[in-house]
Amino acid sequence: MKLLVKAPAKINLALDVLHKRPDGYHEVEMIMTTIDLADRVELTLLQEDKILILSHNRYVPDDHRNLAYQAAQLLKGRFNVKQGVTISIEKTIPVAAGLAGGSSDAAAALRGLNKLWDLGLTLDELAEIGSEIGSDVSFCVYGGTALAKGRGEMITELPAPPTCWVILAKPFIGVSTAEVYRQLNLSGMHHPNIGKMIEAINHNDYQQVCGNVGNVLEDVTLKLHPEVAQIKEQMKRFGADAVLMSGSGPTVFGLVQHDSRMHRIYNGLRGFCDQVFAVRMLGGRHSLD
Known part of the structure; x- marks a missing residue:
């Protein structure tokens, strides 16, 4: 079987x-x-x-x-x-x-x-x-x-977030999550507003989702790996609506709603980065069927 x-x-x-x-x-x-x-x-x-x-x-x-x-x-x-x-x-x-x-x-x-x-x-x-x-x-x-x-x-x-494209770019490096957490300085950091992100998702408000992305681990990883910061800047320059590092990195993702802009960002990053993907959010939970 x-x-x-x-x-x-x-x-x-x-x-x-x-x-x-x-x-x-x-x-x-x-x-x-x-x-x-x-x-x-x-x-x-x-x-x-x-x-x-x-x-x-x-x-x-x-x-x-x-x-x-x-x-x-x-x-x-x-x-x-x-x-x-x-x-x-x-x-x-x-x-x-x-x-x-x-x-x-x-x-x-x-x-x-x-x-x-x-x-x-x-x-x-x-x-x-x-x-x-x-x-x-x-x-x-x-x-x-x-x-x-x-x-x-x-x-x-x-609920599922608003429908959009997610463009992911990963440089040819690995990041140690344990090392990122070791170097994390909890005093004086800028915390994302989790409540506002939940509100944005509940209201299916794409602009508010984009306005409330945040990751406290970014600063550490960006210092350790400047190429992650470069990818972030490229994504912003190519016109992504929101750009953020996922988890402890090094993958950076950009959110965009329009197909034409997705293709522009995807093609622009492929000349700059090893692994680039353009995908959708899945929305629903798994089932056991």
Whole structure:
């Protein structure tokens, strides 16, 4: 038996860090939404009691470091599953890009294995298990658009944002999320207005969404990697309505509504950057069907 599950990327329309918690994590508030840029995760049932990871991408680990492997291992242990699985991951989402590619692969594995191993878990139960794997996994289990709080695992569903193009540009560098958080100075930073972004989404107000994008991690990553700042400037110059770095970077995204301007920005960036995509926001949550 085989199952194919899509694992879409996410972008942060707003990302705020409130303080460092006693457990070492940072308390965050983020508005996240899934986009139509996805890995393909194929799950093949094995009667043998083992987990195999297959990927042609040399940056994707094939052992316990892989988050999809961890998802399978967690379900096997918790529910005493004696069957195994081969998890084939076809990467489209750039690795170490601030787009939650690994987290989304893990979430896709959770949703797919729930069906493959006939576990009968709800999305809420899968999201709770996902929170043990990584901070973005809970959101990726649900997909759609949400406010994420805590360390990212407390999810409140939001409506889909206004329809627009999302142009993504990733330079040929990886960014260490841990290093970005280590260098984050919480005093005196400009915090995005999460409440206003929620209001803009609730009112389907594109201009207000564009006016309230913000990411407190940007300053750190831009200092560490000046090429990210250059991409931001290029996107603005080409006419994007809003430009922001996603997550801890280095991917920068621009929002635009008009097809002609999308093509101009996309073509302009392709001569300047390694990986460029023009996609739509997905809007709706995943289902277990």
